[in-house]
Amino acid sequence: MRWGAFFSVMVIVALIILYEWPKMKQNPKKDKMAFFTLLFIGLVLSMFDLPHMGGPTAWIQSLFRPFGRFMEK
Amino acid sequence: MEKGKISSLQMAIMMYPAIVATAILGVPSITAKYAKTDLWLSPILASFLGYATVYIAYKLHKHYPKETVIQFSEHIMGRFAGKILGFLFCFFYIQVAGLIVREYAEFVVDSFLVNTPISVIMGSIIFLCALTVYGGLEVLGRAAQVFFPIFILAIFFFSIFLGPDFEWKNIFPILGNGVMPPIKGGIVPGGWFTEFFLISFLLPFLADQKKGMKYGMMTVFVVTMTLVLINLIVLFVLGPATSFKVYPLMSVARYISLADFFEHLESFIMAVWIVGAFIKLSVFYYAAALSTAQWLNLSNYRPIVWPIGILILEFSFWSLPNTMGLERYLVGTFPLFALLIQTIIPLFLLMMASIRKRKRQASQ
Amino acid sequence: MKNILHILCIFGLILLLSGCWDRVEVNDLAIVTAAAIDIKDDNQIELSLQVFIPKALSTGGGQGGSGQGGGGAATLVRSQRGSNISDALSKLQSKIPRKVFWGQCKVFIFGEKLAKQGIQEHMDFLLRHPQPRERAYLYVSKGNPKDALEVLPPLERYSGEVLRELSDLHIGMQVTMQDVQEGLVGVAQAGAFPFIKILPPGKGEEKLQGIPYIVGTAVFKKDKMVGTMSEKATRGILWLRNEMEAYTVILKPEGVKGEVSLNPVSARIKLIPQIRNDKWKMLVNVDTEGAVVQNGTNLALTSPKSIQTVEKAYQEDIKDRIELAIQQAQHKMKADIIKFSKEFYRKYPKEWKKVENRWDEVFPKVEVEVNVEAHIRRQGYINKPGGLPEKEVKKQ
Numbered sequence: 001m002r003w004g005a006f007f008s009v010m011v012i013v014a015l016i017i018l019y020e021w022p023k024m025k026q027n028p029k030k031d032k033m034a035f036f037t038l039l040f041i042g043l044v045l046s047m048f049d050l051p052h053m054g055g056p057t058a059w060i061q062s063l064f065r066p067f068g069r070f071m072e073k
Numbered sequence: 074m075e076k077g078k079i080s081s082l083q084m085a086i087m088m089y090p091a092i093v094a095t096a097i098l099g100v101p102s103i104t105a106k107y108a109k110t111d112l113w114l115s116p117i118l119a120s121f122l123g124y125a126t127v128y129i130a131y132k133l134h135k136h137y138p139k140e141t142v143i144q145f146s147e148h149i150m151g152r153f154a155g156k157i158l159g160f161l162f163c164f165f166y167i168q169v170a171g172l173i174v175r176e177y178a179e180f181v182v183d184s185f186l187v188n189t190p191i192s193v194i195m196g197s198i199i200f201l202c203a204l205t206v207y208g209g210l211e212v213l214g215r216a217a218q219v220f221f222p223i224f225i226l227a228i229f230f231f232s233i234f235l236g237p238d239f240e241w242k243n244i245f246p247i248l249g250n251g252v253m254p255p256i257k258g259g260i261v262p263g264g265w266f267t268e269f270f271l272i273s274f275l276l277p278f279l280a281d282q283k284k285g286m287k288y289g290m291m292t293v294f295v296v297t298m299t300l301v302l303i304n305l306i307v308l309f310v311l312g313p314a315t316s317f318k319v320y321p322l323m324s325v326a327r328y329i330s331l332a333d334f335f336e337h338l339e340s341f342i343m344a345v346w347i348v349g350a351f352i353k354l355s356v357f358y359y360a361a362a363l364s365t366a367q368w369l370n371l372s373n374y375r376p377i378v379w380p381i382g383i384l385i386l387e388f389s390f391w392s393l394p395n396t397m398g399l400e401r402y403l404v405g406t407f408p409l410f411a412l413l414i415q416t417i418i419p420l421f422l423l424m425m426a427s428i429r430k431r432k433r434q435a436s437q
Numbered sequence: 438m439k440n441i442l443h444i445l446c447i448f449g450l451i452l453l454l455s456g457c458w459d460r461v462e463v464n465d466l467a468i469v470t471a472a473a474i475d476i477k478d479d480n481q482i483e484l485s486l487q488v489f490i491p492k493a494l495s496t497g498g499g500q501g502g503s504g505q506g507g508g509g510a511a512t513l514v515r516s517q518r519g520s521n522i523s524d525a526l527s528k529l530q531s532k533i534p535r536k537v538f539w540g541q542c543k544v545f546i547f548g549e550k551l552a553k554q555g556i557q558e559h560m561d562f563l564l565r566h567p568q569p570r571e572r573a574y575l576y577v578s579k580g581n582p583k584d585a586l587e588v589l590p591p592l593e594r595y596s597g598e599v600l601r602e603l604s605d606l607h608i609g610m611q612v613t614m615q616d617v618q619e620g621l622v623g624v625a626q627a628g629a630f631p632f633i634k635i636l637p638p639g640k641g642e643e644k645l646q647g648i649p650y651i652v653g654t655a656v657f658k659k660d661k662m663v664g665t666m667s668e669k670a671t672r673g674i675l676w677l678r679n680e681m682e683a684y685t686v687i688l689k690p691e692g693v694k695g696e697v698s699l700n701p702v703s704a705r706i707k708l709i710p711q712i713r714n715d716k717w718k719m720l721v722n723v724d725t726e727g728a729v730v731q732n733g734t735n736l737a738l739t740s741p742k743s744i745q746t747v748e749k750a751y752q753e754d755i756k757d758r759i760e761l762a763i764q765q766a767q768h769k770m771k772a773d774i775i776k777f778s779k780e781f782y783r784k785y786p787k788e789w790k791k792v793e794n795r796w797d798e799v800f801p802k803v804e805v806e807v808n809v810e811a812h813i814r815r816q817g818y819i820n821k822p823g824g825l826p827e828k829e830v831k832k833q
Contacts, residue, residue: 005192009383012383013383016379016380016383019379020376020379023375023376024376027372027373027376028371028372030369030370030371030372031371031372031373031376031377032376034365034366034369034371034376034377035376035377035380038365038377038380038381038383038384039380039383041384042380042383042384042387045384045387045391046383046387050387050390050391050392051390051391051392051393051394052394053391053392054392055391055392056164056168056388056392057168057388057391057392057393057402058392060406060410061392061401061402061405061406064405064406064409064410067405067406067408067409068401068404068405068406069405071257071260071261071404071405071408072404072405183567184567185459186458186459187459187567188458188459189458189459190458193458242779242783245783245784246782246783246784246785246786249782249783249786249787250786250790310615311615312619312623313619313622313623313624314615314618314619314622314623317564317618317622324571327570327571327572328570328571328572328615330572336572337540
């Protein structure tokens with residue numbers, strides 16, 4: 001857990017909500033849901049030590065391993 | 074969703090830096106590693122992927138003129154499979170945008186702002202691009218229009234200023250080791266050329282849709298020529314040392330020296346390059362935001378522009394502990410992954426679409 | 438109200454333009470003008486930096502007319518030992534109150550001893566660090582390279598500038614960092630550096646007022662120095678590498694007393710590799726033009742016949758020089774500093790592949806044929822030997 005990154009993302013998320021919320025009052029509920037879900041994913045991800053963690057990028061990389069080996073030759 | 078309209082020339086002007094900006098940074102070195110003195114042939118070979126991608130994207134656009142790939146993949150594949158494909162596209166563009174930010178920031182930190190935290194550099198460029206994307210496609214198109222001449226002029230003057238330092242003979246031997254090296258060297262630029270599939274997100278908003286194909290193809294050609302030119306410049310100046318440089322273009326820019334006082338031009342080149350990177354990131358950012366909004370059936374993509382910025386920032390770090398890891402990904406995974414997502418899947422969609430159309434016509 | 442807020446925001450952004458973490462003031466920088474690297478007996482590296490003193494420039498500027506160029510030196514030299522450059526540099530930093538800045542450093546000097554042990558490790562630092570430039574010149578010095586930094590040249594502001602100017606004049610070989618990297622990683626696997634010495638101060642000058650100057654060429658095989666070449670052979674190498682500029686050829690035409698001096702005006706050199714029946718051969722075609730600068734003979738160069746005599750001598754002279762240089766490179770040093778390998782590789786990539794690993798053995802066996810085409814184009818402001826009575830001039 002990296003508190004610095006987490007708190008700065010939290011501040012940014014708060015700022016985004018403050019900026020965006022008044023503008024999207026009229027938008028359908030779905031928009032609001034998507035808005036908050038994405039922000040929430042971003043906030044959750046910021047709690048991890050992303051550079052040293054497996055994730056989609058690493059999975060794809062292992063999926064394409066044979067090609068990677070071909071290119072390393 | 075997107076009410077703005079752009080002209081096909083604007084599309085071409087947006088696509089040009091969207092491919093070239095990072096393709097001139099580290100790619101010449103990677104190409105040189107495989108192709109040696111034939112590195113200038115590789116972009117020509119790779120460009121065929123670009124032509125193919127533009128052709129596929131345009132044909133798909135013909136079938137569904139008002140929709141982007143996220144929407145028509147649902148029509149072609151059915152709702153469920155279409156949603157899965159749509160998710161792949163959303164993920165792909167967010168992830169690639171992350172990679173671009175990382176490439177950009179590592180370069181800036183490496184060469185100029187050594188002490189600045191990398192997240193600040195990333196944050197500031199994402200902030201800027203988010204504002205542009207928030208403004209909409211027309212704003213993006215006009216921004217590209219403003220900066221494009223600067224970018225082109227810089228490359229032009231750059232090649233003239235380096236003229237005295239060219240060692241023309243570095244180009245020999247041509248095809249000295251057979252045709253395989255340039256082909257292998259073309260794989261990585263090929264990954265960049267598949268990015269032309271981005272026009273799929275722009276074609277529905279063209280004011281003059283008929284010219285889309287023409288301008289798309291033209292852009293591929295101009296991009297190819299630019300990459301050939303840059304690769305030749307790098308080869309003429311650096312020779313066999315090209316593959317040793319991480320940023321050959323930058324090394325070459327530092328080499329400019331005219332009349333003993335007109336030198337140290339790298340800050341200028343850097344500034345111009347950042348303009349290109351800004352357009353590139355904005356186009357990818359736009360594609361990511363638009364595709365996510367369409368995938369979720371939102372009424373507008375603007376509310377999710379900022380949240381996606383955070384995701385892009387996080388993807389730029391995710392599983393990439395260092396620059397070497399980034400380069401390994403760009404060489405060993407990205408070309409094939411990009412080809413799969415941006416050329417092979419669309420090709421498959423196109424085939425399905427034409428089969429469906431024929432069936433429909435037969436049943437009528 | 439909203440507009441005002443927007444404008445304030447835009448003005449607020451200006452504050453960010455200066456950057457925060459990487460803000461560097463010029464008066465916090467120690468601008469390195471030249472650097473010297475040598476190895477000491479305990480296998481430690483000695484790094485010496487010549488650092489520019491901005492103060493000396495601002496106060497010394499006014500006394501330009503006072504003859505000796507000012508008592509205060511424009512630079513100071515600091516050195517430090519360490520296990521490698523970066524180690525020495527970090528220790529040296531504690532002796533210099535300002536941050537060391539390499540961006541303006543155009544001169545790097547290696548000590549002869551270090552050069553003989555190999556420079557690869559040190560080149561890595563210079564090439565990896567983002568500040569030193571690809572266009573910086575490299576030298577090898579006889580003896581301690583630090584001496585070359587410490588001298589206070591009377592004409593230029595500091596010794597680094599002297600070397601740079603000399604290189605720009607093409608007095609000796611002009612070798613940049615880019616050239617060295619190309620030489621080391623390219624097919625030739627050999628390099629040549631200008632070899633410098635300190636010219637002792639003239640009579641009446643102060644002790645330190647010597648200048649470094651280029652006396653020949655240090656020849657490198659891989660990254661190790663294997664020997665030096667004389668100034669004369671260096672000229673031949675310069676001809677071969679097409680870097681010939683300002684220098685005078687002195688000829689002794691056949692059958693007459695005295696010498697004629699020429700300035701080559703232009704020179705075109707073509708290296709044409711040939712492989713016939715597994716015999717490697719290099720044709721060196723030289724096409725040069727010159728102008729007479731001094732005529733010490735009694736030949737009137739207006740007559741075609743005497744021109745022919747002089748041109749022939751010119752040809753012979755160039756040919757001799759080039760052959761001497763090739764001879765030394767091929768047989769004495771066995772190092773391919775004239776880039777024959779590059780020419781062969783470019784024209785015969787397939788054949789090259791076969792000998793790539795034993796180029797060392799093949800190179801001395803390459804047959805060389807030198808063809809010189811030399812012409813005299815101009816004779817200067819007088820058309821007869823100057824100061825010679827008309828009747829003594831040989832008319833032929």
